[in-house]
Amino acid sequence: MAQAAGYRTPRFLTFKQALELRGNVRKGERGIKVYFVKQLQVRGSVADDATATRLIPMMREYTVFNVDQCENLPDSINTGKPMRVRNPDTRDEVPDAFLGSTRADIREGHGEACYIPSRDFISMPAFAGFKGADHFYNVAFHELTHWTGHKARLGRDLKNRFGSRNYAAEELIAELGAAFLCAEFRFDGDVRNAGYIASWIELLKADKRAFFTACSQASRAADYLRALALAEPAERAA
Structure with missing residues (x-):
C-alpha cells in the first residue's frame, strides 16, 4: 500500500498519534481507511445460564496517514528501526x-x-x-x-x-x-x-x-x- 502510493516507508499513524508525538499531519493531506477486527466475549447470552458466553465480531475503522504526510515527528518515527539484512536464499x-x-x-x-x-x-x-x-x-x-x-x-x-x-x-x-x-x-x-x-x-x-x-x-x-x-x-x- 505504501509503495503503491509512493511513500518511502510502510509506517502509518492516526491524526491523534501524530499529535501525541508532538507532530502533525500536513494540511490538505488525505488519510487511508483501515479496519481493526477482533472478537469480543460476551456473558449471559443463553437463557437460564448467566455464565454462558458467546463471541461477537467487532470492527473499528481508523483513518491513518503515512509518516511522509506528517511534519515535526521525532526522528525515530521517520527513520524507524534499521532493517535487518537478510539473504532471500537462505534460512533465517x-x-x-x-x-x-x-x-x-x-x-x-x-x-x-x-x-x-x-x-x-x-x-x-x-x-x-x-x-x-x-x-x-x-x-x-x-x-x-x-x-x-x-x-x-x-x-x-x-x-x-x-x-x-x-x-x-x-x-x-x-x-x-x-x-x-x-x-x-x-x-x-x-x-x-x-x-x-x-x-x-x-x-x-x-x-x-x-x-x-x-x-x-x-x-x-x-x-x-x-x-x-x-x-x-x-x-x-x-
Whole structure:
C-alpha cells in the first residue's frame, strides 16, 4: 500500500498519534481507511445460564496517514528501526526460532505442504524446494495458522473441510494469518494460487461478514502464536 502510493516507508499513524508525538499531519493531506477486527466475549447470552458466553465480531475503522504526510515527528518515527539484512536464499534464524517456540510438530522434507489435524503435524517440503525464504516462511506460517485451529488450541472446525464453505473460510483464515506474520517478519507474502481466490469469492458472496470474521480469527491465531513465543519453556510444555 505504501509503495503503491509512493511513500518511502510502510509506517502509518492516526491524526491523534501524530499529535501525541508532538507532530502533525500536513494540511490538505488525505488519510487511508483501515479496519481493526477482533472478537469480543460476551456473558449471559443463553437463557437460564448467566455464565454462558458467546463471541461477537467487532470492527473499528481508523483513518491513518503515512509518516511522509506528517511534519515535526521525532526522528525515530521517520527513520524507524534499521532493517535487518537478510539473504532471500537462505534460512533465517529469527523466524526459525519463532517456529520452534510454538513446539508444533513440523516435518520438513516430508512431502507436500499441509496440516494433518488427525495426527496433529505439519508437513513441509524441504527448504530447497521453495523459490526462496519468502515463499518458504509464507507457506510455513499458513500451515501453522491451520495448526492453531486444533481442538486442543483454538478449536476451529477443521473437519470435513474440503469442497465446503468451512474449507474456504479456514483457508482464508490461514492465508490472512500468514500475511500478518509475514508482515511482522518482513517477508513478502502472496496468495498461493487462484483456486483459493475462487473459493473465497463464493464464500464472500454467500456471507458478507465472512471476511471480517476470518480477519478476527486470523488475528486471534497470530496472537496465540506470539503468546507461545513469549511464554516460558515450562508454560509451552504445559
